[in-house]
Amino acid sequence: MPAERDREPAPRASAGRIPPARGTGAGRRLANLWRLRRYLRPYAVQFAWLLVAALTATAAGLAVPLVVQRVVDGPVARQEPGGLLRLGALVLLLGLVEAALIFIRRWMQAESSIGMETALRADLYAHLLRLPTSFHDRWHSGQLLSRAVSDLSVLRRFLSFGLFFLVLNLVTYAAVVVLLVRLHRPLGLLVAASAVPLFLISRRFARHYHAASRRMQDQQGDVATLVEETALGLRTMKAYGRGPQLSARFGAGARALHDIGIGKARLLARTSAQFDLVPNLTLGGVLVAGTVLVADGRLTVGALVAFVSLQLMLIWPVQSLGWIIANGQEAATAADRIQEVLDTRPTIVDAPGAIGLRRTEVRGRLVFDRVSFRYPQSAAPVLREVELTVEPGETLALVGATGCGKSTLLSLVPRLHEVTGGRITLDGHDLRELRLATLRRLVGVAFEEPTLFSMSVWENLTLGRPEADEAEVRAALVLAQAEFAYDLPWGLATRVGEQGLSLSGGQRQRLALARAVLGRPALLVLDDPLSALDVHTEALVERALRRVLRDTTALLVVHRPSTVALADRVALLERGRITAVGTHSELLATVPAYRALLSAEPTPTPASAPTRASTPVSASTSTPTSVPASTPTAGRSVGATPTAGRGLVSS
């Protein structure tokens, strides 16, 4: 199984992107944004109140110039201080009401937008967990990370501010234009006509800005992937002195991000200037024409002051249009990117009518019935018509050259991948007929690369069985020779670092083993469980494992003769097929390829290999049997060459 830590960064960061599932264009983006409305639904009433508060505040603001008109044309023109005081108090009151409503709006706004973001993030995360391993093989984690973090923040900003101000500003614009037309029809229509260039500028800007924001958000994902891979593979990078090359690669990614960001900012700056220009030109026109009208006595001074004051109230809504459109485009892109993930259907799910089994009902007979498997991106299958039976309570070791498909075979048991041909049965039930939750409770798994999460030792151990009690955890730790966990600074409450890096490889492996055996699962699937242990610990764990394996059906991938000794029987996997099954000594005596793998002997060429039986074997047969291994190497991209054993001792 490919190592999960210390891996080299993928050669092309953008390879993790998946193109949008359906069509392209503004329509789809807006549709994707619209599909997120259900997250706003719980806050619909709150949102309506927000809008009412904001519109009332705007109305209070709009009333002020009209009151000023009365002041200028009334008390000021007639020089009546009494009337001035009354109208002044009214302006003050309107100002206070506006300020109070703006405060209330902002206060309530945060709650709904953050609540929406939290709910969407939780759904996205749950969906990521439901998606099959093959999805995560294809997607770079940085792309997922940027969707779960920055795209969601963009959406929150839009739903809390952008969308809100879009509605508010449009209403304000329309209300002001109506008031202006009522104050003076020709001048009001002049202001209304300025909406035409604004619309044209907006349309062009939206088109260009979308392309830039998609590039930016994708590039952010690529840069996140680079950072994440560097952090995970730091030791390898340092050991190989690859710092300068990595810095150069990161620098190129960061520079691309910078350039796209600058391009976006310049586009916004240019458009904002155009947005600024339109209302200011209109204002200039209104001032000139208004002054002429006042001089001709066709407009009062108060009406001109009110007109200009109202028109000034349009400046902010128009100026902010650039920002709102930019925010809207980013949000539509973010919605698009998030829907790309949410629209990917989980393929490994419970079948209709899937059944649950209790641990006590399971004997543990595991049968691979002509099982084939091909990775989605590979042309050739990794496993071909595998026939294998593991009897209840039996331990079967799987042996084979690097890259022949051992880990892949193991991953089919907990259905991390789905067989592409044949079936696997447990006590006669096709695994696909069992509920996934049931299956994963019945199967204890430890991978070759033991992954521990950045949580306490206890939480790591009880990952699959949160209800496990202290006695069960202790028993599992004893079995896995992992009692060292009690000596950690806070015992089992000690948080192990990210991926458990604060522990040694052997310690992590023993904890992973304890996690697998916790609760005595019906089936144990262990991928080279003793590979990182020193000889002394290996002997202790082996002894402990022997006890666990006594009453559990187990399938182990092993590379060393010492671990093979744990198994009742051994199956040899060659080029995706089971070619021999028998006891260790039987295979050693009769199968040269097996002997070569578990000793320092060179691997026999097909010509020198003895003749083999031509029918597939069942592991339940008691004598060693063989099947042809003549098919070409299947579905390998790396590590396909068989080697003469891996860290082996001579048997």
Ligand SMILES: Nc1ncnc2c1ncn2[C@@H]1O[C@H](COP(=O)(O)OP(=O)(O)OP(=O)(O)O)[C@@H](O)[C@H]1O
């Ligand atoms: N996620 C994947 N996508 C595509 N191909 C894969 C994937 N994982 C493994 N492979 C390929 O499948 C083949 C079998 O890999 P697998 O990890 O099962 O081999 P293995 O026998 O367990 O090797 P090892 O002993 O080195 O762990 C290899 O050629 C590998 O390159």
